[in-house]
Amino acid sequence: MKDQRLESRVDTQTIKIQARGAQVYYGTNHAIKDVDVDILDKTVTAFIGPSGCGKSTFLRCLNRMNDTIASCRVEGKITLDDEDIYDPRVDPVQLRARIGMVFQKPNPFPKSIYDNVAYGPKIHGLTRNKAELDAIVESCLRKAALWNEVKDRLAAPGTGLSGGQQQRLCIARAIATSPEVLLMDEPCSALDPIATAQVEELIDELRSQFSVVIVTHSMQQAARVSQRTAFFHLGNLVEYGETGQIFTNPIDPRTESYISGRIG
Amino acid sequence: MSIGLLSLIILVLTLVGYVVGKSRAIASVAGDIRKLHSLPPFYGRITALLTAVPAFLLIIGWLLAEPLVLENRALALIDPAEIPQGQSADLVMSDVRRVAAGLDLLETRGEAIAPLIAAPDQLKQAMNAAGIVLQTEPTPSTLAATAALRSAKATSRLAMVVAAIALTLGGLAWGLSRIKPEFRARNATEGFAMWLLIGCSLIAVLTTVGIVASLLVESLHFFRLYPITEFLFSTQWAPKFGGGGTLGIVPLLWGTLYVSAIALLVAVPIGLLSAIYLAEYASRATRSWVKPAIEVLAGIPTIVYGLFALITVGPLLRDYFAQPLGLGNSSSSVLTAGLVMGIMVIPFVSSLSDDIINAVPQSLRDGSLGLGATPSETIRQVVLPAALPGIVGAVLLAASRAIGETMIVVMGAGAAARLSLNPFDAMTTVTVKIVSQLTGDTEFASPETLVAFALGLTLFVLTLCLNILALMIVRKYREQYE
Ligand SMILES: Nc1ncnc2c1ncn2[C@@H]1O[C@H](COP(=O)(O)OP(=O)(O)O)[C@@H](O)[C@H]1O
Ligand SMILES: [Mg+2]
Numbered sequence: 100m101k102d103q104r105l106e107s108r109v110d111t112q113t114i115k116i117q118a119r120g121a122q123v124y125y126g127t128n129h130a131i132k133d134v135d136v137d138i139l140d141k142t143v144t145a146f147i148g149p150s151g152c153g154k155s156t157f158l159r160c161l162n163r164m165n166d167t168i169a170s171c172r173v174e175g176k177i178t179l180d181d182e183d184i185y186d187p188r189v190d191p192v193q194l195r196a197r198i199g200m201v202f203q204k205p206n207p208f209p210k211s212i213y214d215n216v217a218y219g220p221k222i223h224g225l226t227r228n229k230a231e232l233d234a235i236v237e238s239c240l241r242k243a244a245l246w247n248e249v250k251d252r253l254a255a256p257g258t259g260l261s262g263g264q265q266q267r268l269c270i271a272r273a274i275a276t277s278p279e280v281l282l283m284d285e286p287c288s289a290l291d292p293i294a295t296a297q298v299e300e301l302i303d304e305l306r307s308q309f310s311v312v313i314v315t316h317s318m319q320q321a322a323r324v325s326q327r328t329a330f331f332h333l334g335n336l337v338e339y340g341e342t343g344q345i346f347t348n349p350i351d352p353r354t355e356s357y358i359s360g361r362i363g
Numbered sequence: 364m365s366i367g368l369l370s371l372i373i374l375v376l377t378l379v380g381y382v383v384g385k386s387r388a389i390a391s392v393a394g395d396i397r398k399l400h401s402l403p404p405f406y407g408r409i410t411a412l413l414t415a416v417p418a419f420l421l422i423i424g425w426l427l428a429e430p431l432v433l434e435n436r437a438l439a440l441i442d443p444a445e446i447p448q449g450q451s452a453d454l455v456m457s458d459v460r461r462v463a464a465g466l467d468l469l470e471t472r473g474e475a476i477a478p479l480i481a482a483p484d485q486l487k488q489a490m491n492a493a494g495i496v497l498q499t500e501p502t503p504s505t506l507a508a509t510a511a512l513r514s515a516k517a518t519s520r521l522a523m524v525v526a527a528i529a530l531t532l533g534g535l536a537w538g539l540s541r542i543k544p545e546f547r548a549r550n551a552t553e554g555f556a557m558w559l560l561i562g563c564s565l566i567a568v569l570t571t572v573g574i575v576a577s578l579l580v581e582s583l584h585f586f587r588l589y590p591i592t593e594f595l596f597s598t599q600w601a602p603k604f605g606g607g608g609t610l611g612i613v614p615l616l617w618g619t620l621y622v623s624a625i626a627l628l629v630a631v632p633i634g635l636l637s638a639i640y641l642a643e644y645a646s647r648a649t650r651s652w653v654k655p656a657i658e659v660l661a662g663i664p665t666i667v668y669g670l671f672a673l674i675t676v677g678p679l680l681r682d683y684f685a686q687p688l689g690l691g692n693s694s695s696s697v698l699t700a701g702l703v704m705g706i707m708v709i710p711f712v713s714s715l716s717d718d719i720i721n722a723v724p725q726s727l728r729d730g731s732l733g734l735g736a737t738p739s740e741t742i743r744q745v746v747l748p749a750a751l752p753g754i755v756g757a758v759l760l761a762a763s764r765a766i767g768e769t770m771i772v773v774m775g776a777g778a779a780a781r782l783s784l785n786p787f788d789a790m791t792t793v794t795v796k797i798v799s800q801l802t803g804d805t806e807f808a809s810p811e812t813l814v815a816f817a818l819g820l821t822l823f824v825l826t827l828c829l830n831i832l833a834l835m836i837v838r839k840y841r842e843q844y845e
Contacts (some may be wrong), residue, residue, distance in 0.1 A: 117549035164729065164732065164733060167728075167729070167732060169646075172719065191737065192735050192737050194735075195733055195735040196735030196736065197733070197735075199733070199734065200727060200729075200734075202730060202733070204726055206724070206726040206727055207730075207747050208727060208730065208731065208744070208745050208746070208748075208749075209727075209749045210744075210745075210748065216684070217746070218731070218734060219734040219735065219736075222734070222735070222736050222740055222744075223735060269730070272730075272734065273733075273734065276734055276735060277732040300458075329721060340381070347579065
């Protein structure tokens with residue numbers, strides 16, 4: 100039932116990010132091998148696969164975070180709205196403002212809760228005055244389901260929050276720059292089940308505004324939050340398709356064994 | 364028996380304790396060491412520790428207490444009339460000690476000392492010939508005290524040797540008697556290790572307390588001779604060697620703060636910015652030679668910096684800045700000393716800050732870069748605030764170094780105490796004056812020399828305040844960010 104509802108929605112959507120023949124090398128280690136993928140707008144895409152198969156590496160290609168690793172080399176073509184993001188004319192700093200990222204471990208800055216959220220809007224000059232900034236901070240904290248918990252202590256340090264709250268703060272911080280795509284690298288792996296449920300609910304709401312790509316180790320999570328799933332194995336993209344189809348009727352035998360717990 | 368021989372005996376017994384303790388432990392379970400609570404070496408170790416440690420503690424304690432007890436007894440034998448007017452019994456006692464040491468020396472050389480004791484003038488000659496200078500012939504009561512001291516010392520040493528060996532054997536026997544399979548030798552050695560560590564930290568703490576106490580006592584002497592308000596608030600520093608000079612600390616303190624401030628103005632920006640370059644921008648290859656190159660600055664002796672200040676920087680500043688600007692024509696100036704000292708403390712700031720910046724988690728940088736911040740925005744807004752407590756610590760360490768520096772000041776800024784705002788004037792600092800008050804032929808009871816201790820105490824209080832400030836800042840940020 101769920102599958103049918105999603106299918107009809109997905110079909111009408113445009114491609115946001117497209118990768119063709121993407122290769123990533125760390126020195127001589129060939130970490131991503133010839134990956135083709137289309138990431139749709141206003142959709143949650145899940146990357147699953149055993150540890151070390153290159154999910155994070157591929158995710159980091161999409162906003163050029165791999166540029167910060169000296170030994171890392173990316174080949175192939177990756178486009179955002181048909182624009183090659185590895186084109187020399189593209190400023191990776193501007194690109195990262197358009198493609199937000201949430202990391203595995205919550206990493207709030209050593210600043211107040213308010214300043215954590217206001218960080219992106221401030222450096223990109225998104226607001227004209229304090230009132231607008233206040234409004235952005237409030238709306239992002241609300242979207243991240245954190246507003247009610249922190250509204251009385253916006254000046255308190257972000258590092259003083261609990262792990263789940265910190266991760267939601269990082270999500271609020273990432274959406275405050277109004278990105279078009281949100282990349283999340285195992286955002287729930289450091290969270291307890293209640294915080295995980297909150298974040299998953301949040302991801303589902305964010306889908307109405309952005310395209311979300313989430314790396315996850317939990318297959319239940321991928322099934323719960325995503326509409327499309329990509330299965331990586333040893334640097335290859337083995338299978339990519341509708342989440343329902345991947346989990347109920349995988350085509351590749353490797354996908355089948357991973358989902359049934361035989362590769363891991 | 365000498366202390367060396369005694370120590371050797373104890374060490375041999377300790378070794379015996381180790382070997383026997385270990386083999387006895389093995390024997391107690393008939394070779395099946397799985398039945399022992401601990402591995403066999405632990406049984407050897409605990410026996411060795413029980414053999415050696417109490418005996419050595421006894422020897423150390425004995426040697427520390429012995430002079431106090433014996434000299435008090437010898438002092439009682441001295442005729443009060445022989446103590447010269449206005450001097451303390453200490454002087455006479457130091458004579459007694461010297462004669463006793465001389466007699467010991469002559470005895471070890473195999474000379475007959477009994478006839479010498481009977482004839483004080485010959486004794487003095489013999490001593491002088493042996494290199495121990497006596498001003499006057501020893502008086503009869505000095506000789507009596509000496510004799511009493513020497514015989515008491517001989518008895519005491521014999522008693523010590525007997526007690527130490529008895530304790531060693533006792534420890535050995537007790538240690539061996541405790542060896543049973545269920546004896547927890549591993550935990551017992553652990554306890555010893557803890558006491559060893561406590562002992563070492565106690566030594567460090569007690570040394571600090573001792574230094575502060577001696578500073579305090581001598582400063583109190585000074586303030587008995589010289590009013591404390593005058594010392595703290597007089598703007599004049601004009602000691603006279605006959606006494607009766609003015610000893611105001613204000614110009615010295617001013618000089619110290621002025622020079623240190625200039626030094627920090629040089630060192631903090633340069634050090635911090637080079638640390639940021641090294642930690643955030645430099646490639647590994649660059650870093651591997653730039654960092655040691657900067658650290659070389661810390662290894663240059665301060666006298667060499669002083670020469671640099673005296674011969675190069677001082678004349679340069681005078682010829683190109685002070686004279687053309689009409690601000691003076693002295694080649695020694697606060698600015699010279701401050702600049703050179705600033706260069707000296709650069710590595711303290713840069714090396715420590717570099718380590719601290721490197722310790723900021725990469726995840727914070729990733730977070731900021733992932734939001735579309737540039738590297739320099741990331742550094743300013745995320746990395747530096749996270750590293751701030753450590754950087755403050757580094758700066759204060761550099762400040763303490765600058766405040767305590769002497770050589771560069773003497774050679775760069777001169778030795779004239781002056782209160783002035785002009786950075787091209789010669790001035791001087793507290794440390795320089797401590798040295799100059801204590802060198803030369805001075806009596807150790809006049810305010811002119813004792814003032815050095817009061818100056819030292821002031822300096823100590825100043826650096827202590829700096830350290831407390833640093834701790835407070837660090838704690839404030841810790842609370843906020845951890
Ligand atoms: N910074 C790096 N430097 C060198 N090799 C790396 C680095 N990050 C990841 N790798 C290598 O790339 C491969 C894929 O890693 P990663 O993308 O982190 O996997 P996943 O996120 O799927 O667990 C692994 O073999 C890993 O060793
Ligand atoms: Mg990963």
